[in-house]
Amino acid sequence: MIAASFGMANFFARPIGGYAYNVSARFFGMRGRLWTLWILQTSGALFCVWLGRATSLSVAILAMMLFSIGVQAACGAIFGIVPFVSHRSLGIILGLTGAGRNFGSGLTQLIFFSSPRFHIADGLSLMGIMGMVFTHLVAFIDFRQWGKKLQGLHEGSLKFAENSISERGRKAALDGASTSPGNGNRADV
Template sequence: MEYDSQSPKFALRVDSDHKSTQFRIFSIDKPHMRAFHLAWFSYFSCFLTTFAAAPLLPIIRDNLNLTTTDIGKAGIASVSGAVFARIAMGTLSDLFGPRLASASLLLLTAPAVFLFSMASSPFSFLFLRFCVANGFAGGWGNFGGGATQLIMPLVFGFIQHNVGAAKFTAWRIAFQIPAVFQMLSAIAILLFGQDMPDGNIHRLEKSGDKPKDKFSNVFWHGVKNYRGWILALTYGYCFGVELTVDNIIAEYFYDRFNLKLHTAGMIAATFGLANIVSRPTGGVLSDLMARRFGMRGRLWTLWVVQTLGGVFCVILGRVGSLKASIGVMILFSLCCQSACGLTFGVVPFVSRRSLGVISGMIGGRGGSRIEPLNGLGFLKQKKKHLEMQ
């Protein structure tokens, strides 16, 4: 059911479940659009901290005497730590609300970001990469992975040339910037965030408007859903690949084509920055195909786009010229990231009861990603789709 006029309680049009049926991108009206902007900003800050090391790896590896094996292990650690955290965070979001869950995660991992500048050995570098938060919202926040490739070399250059710090000191000082961003996003969530359109979960449970569920019931209901595991594998081969490329793409161009650090960062940035267009495009495409072909349209489109992403990934590893590599990388990024959006076009229909757990399972296989907007039901889903229970 959709109302013909605005609800006096909300600034946007809503349906009978108080899900928004409008999307005003320049609005910060509470709760729907404010939740959207807090979600992508917090995700952006997490991507900034997660990939802050990537564009500075040529400097960090010389300072800490890192081998190729050390760098590879650190990249794995930065992803593997989130695999388990995501499932836990999805469950916590279902039980306590994403506002407290997400802000707590940011605040708990912020010290690791500050301490990253004190890394003095390959082991400490690997351990802190494991501890740094990887991000937990959807949509535009992913372009933070690309913005980081631009921001960190610029911050490093400013500190080195304008402040006069040595290069091995400059990269350590530069890490304080993403740490501050992460702290600010956590505070913003606590001050301005809201769990659901009608209020925070604790108040709704206390008033009886929302039934309180048990941890074990929510967790096992999600974990036993085989559709969630299929999508987890799928997401691992789009967002997981994206995270891997974000970690090494600047170093790849720096070493293979003998580019300057800043130039390699600018080229690498196009991969992540494409998210501002490609990932939302995947979500929109999923909705458009669903209107005509239903759930099959969502699934087949996901398969086609993800397959194309795999093809371009293989081609990227085989081309030898700089221009060709950049062109193929852009095509690869568009398909890979659109597949991420297409995956989460399916996620809300897997399980209503354990949507946070399902999101955590799927996001954990990709690296680290929780979708609070989907979990809260802030955005309207088409009624003709049946929940895949």
């Protein structure tokens, strides 16, 4: 029952992550979306480290539940960001995101829990640290993109985004409806 609670947290944690994503997007745009994802992933990683250092069953259960909420809320937020990667290849990107998540969890299990080299507590803590490293790497890449924007090197990305919005697929192009619906505002897309 205790182990099943990790998966059952999906019912409310993912929608909470999606809601936090929507609220931050409303106030701060894409930067708010990315920071929400960063906060959720970092909190999940910190709770994973805490789980590895737990000294009693009750603390371990609490840390596991908080780890579960952080990780799964981050999953809810990440699937809101995925469509911005490439609208034309949305199915491929969603598939790769889901497959990458499963591959990463399997790889983590293989690295930290398949040999007697790591104690379970150390493996959990190292798994949390690895999560924080990847989260901070993504934040670093985002800051580099911000620096490119200050230098004016982001124009190519904007052109790609506009092109992605205007291409609605083969059927829409044949119908002559290759422009965006409504008055052309990005909110209508």
